[in-house]
Amino acid sequence: xxxxxxxxxxxxxxxxxxxxxxxxxxxxxxxxxxxxxxxxxxxxxxxxxxxxxxxxxxxxxxxxxxxxxxxxxxxxxxxxxxxxxxxxxxxxxxxxxxxxxxxxxxxxxxxxxxxxxxxxxxxxxxxxxxxxxxxxxxxxxxxxxxxxxxxxxxxxxxxxxxxxxxxxxxxxxxxxxxxxxxxxxxxxxxxxxxxxxxxxxxxxxxxxxxxxxxxxxxxxxx
Amino acid sequence: xxxxxxxxxxxxxxxxxxxxxxxxxxxxxxxxxxxxxxxxxxxxxxxxxxxxxxxxxxxxxxxxxxxxxxxxxxxxxxxxxxxxxxxxxxxxxxxxxxxxxxxxxxxxxxxxxxxxxxxxxxxxxxxxxxxxxxxxxxxxxxxxxxxxxxxxxxxxxxxxxxxxxxxxxxxxxxxxxxxxxxxxxxxxxxxxxxxxxxxxxxxxxxxxxxxxxxxxxxxxxxxxxxxxxxxxxxxxxxxxxxxxxxxxxxxxxxxxxxx
Numbered sequence: 001x002x003x004x005x006x007x008x009x010x011x012x013x014x015x016x017x018x019x020x021x022x023x024x025x026x027x028x029x030x031x032x033x034x035x036x037x038x039x040x041x042x043x044x045x046x047x048x049x050x051x052x053x054x055x056x057x058x059x060x061x062x063x064x065x066x067x068x069x070x071x072x073x074x075x076x077x078x079x080x081x082x083x084x085x086x087x088x089x090x091x092x093x094x095x096x097x098x099x100x101x102x103x104x105x106x107x108x109x110x111x112x113x114x115x116x117x118x119x120x121x122x123x124x125x126x127x128x129x130x131x132x133x134x135x136x137x138x139x140x141x142x143x144x145x146x147x148x149x150x151x152x153x154x155x156x157x158x159x160x161x162x163x164x165x166x167x168x169x170x171x172x173x174x175x176x177x178x179x180x181x182x183x184x185x186x187x188x189x190x191x192x193x194x195x196x197x198x199x200x201x202x203x204x205x206x207x208x209x210x211x212x213x214x215x216x217x218x219x220x221x222x
Numbered sequence: 223x224x225x226x227x228x229x230x231x232x233x234x235x236x237x238x239x240x241x242x243x244x245x246x247x248x249x250x251x252x253x254x255x256x257x258x259x260x261x262x263x264x265x266x267x268x269x270x271x272x273x274x275x276x277x278x279x280x281x282x283x284x285x286x287x288x289x290x291x292x293x294x295x296x297x298x299x300x301x302x303x304x305x306x307x308x309x310x311x312x313x314x315x316x317x318x319x320x321x322x323x324x325x326x327x328x329x330x331x332x333x334x335x336x337x338x339x340x341x342x343x344x345x346x347x348x349x350x351x352x353x354x355x356x357x358x359x360x361x362x363x364x365x366x367x368x369x370x371x372x373x374x375x376x377x378x379x380x381x382x383x384x385x386x387x388x389x390x391x392x393x394x395x396x397x398x399x400x401x402x403x404x405x406x407x408x409x410x411x412x413x414x415x416x417x418x419x420x421x422x423x424x425x426x427x428x429x430x431x432x433x434x435x436x437x438x439x440x441x442x443x444x445x446x447x448x449x450x451x452x453x454x455x456x457x458x459x460x461x462x463x464x465x466x467x468x469x470x471x472x473x474x475x476x477x478x479x480x481x
Contacts, residue, residue, distance in 0.1 A: 010267045
């Protein structure tokens, strides 16, 4: 009898332990696995990801659409490469929307000079290529940019995708080209104090032109 | 001259004691479990683990409450009371739960182990066991040691969970910190592999130290009533000092480096 009750109480003890461990794992460390449906990986390169950690959220218009999986340093460009996975259900079009997007893109193609100057056979080829390219697109357009944002003034860092207005869309597994790293408050202050404000605006202008050239390059490839 | 001889004898005694304790520990750790041993182990789990549950739970709750209260009153000054969840959970998981649970365990279970084994020795139960061919190490010491090693980490996890809920009670329910920011701040800063697992590893080490000291002090105590009293005191003092000392070393190894 004595051993029966002690077995019972030890059993209860183990169950309480299990519940506590489950609580620590799920509720405290948020280890609920990936609840992303139809997940796929993307990358982006930043000049500064200070404060960003793996498992930080990725949002678009305030909706969480993914998580950061890994942060590495590219030895050639010396930029931080952030790998993140996105929810496929939230970031792709449904069939009807895809149809509209395709027809919009075809229309755009038909007005381009390249298309009008090409031979009919080539035109067919281009249309086919375009439609094939659209199979694995996401709802993030190529003009969209991704930035390291802060939750509140002192909160944790996360990635924010800001949609652009482009008609070309990024495909799954590609990288988002337009990025903006962590805003360093100290840098801004030191620029302000040393009167480097003019320089910084020059710099952003440079960045803009380089972005534009990147865009131009991208459209040239297509 | 006499004093020097006494000092030397004491040092030799202590070093010999460490040797005996190590041999005893290795004998127990590397011996095959038997069927009888397992049922004895279950019974000791009941006495050591389950019976400590109440004190661990109540202390965990109060420590969580105090952390919530203090954390709030400090953080609200800098306007970042949303960090309360992060503060409470990291403090508990990394430091307070393993250390406080181990100290309570040394006082609650360790002293009882020493007194029990010491009294068995004083009433010559251990010697009579040897006489009838039962190894007292296997029959008495081994189940108690294993029960201590297994139950303290479990108690630590329960302690941390109750403490975090206690912090939530004060912070969110009484003082009005936003519940969403309490949990999400916690989830974004606590890493299971880093914080929770390292806390459990710490408590496994503490469990080994506490129960090892307790059973050795009982096994090696002088078979008089005064001897049992001295051994019980030593158990609590040595266990507490070792836990605090090892805590520093383990923290330096686990959390001291650059993340």
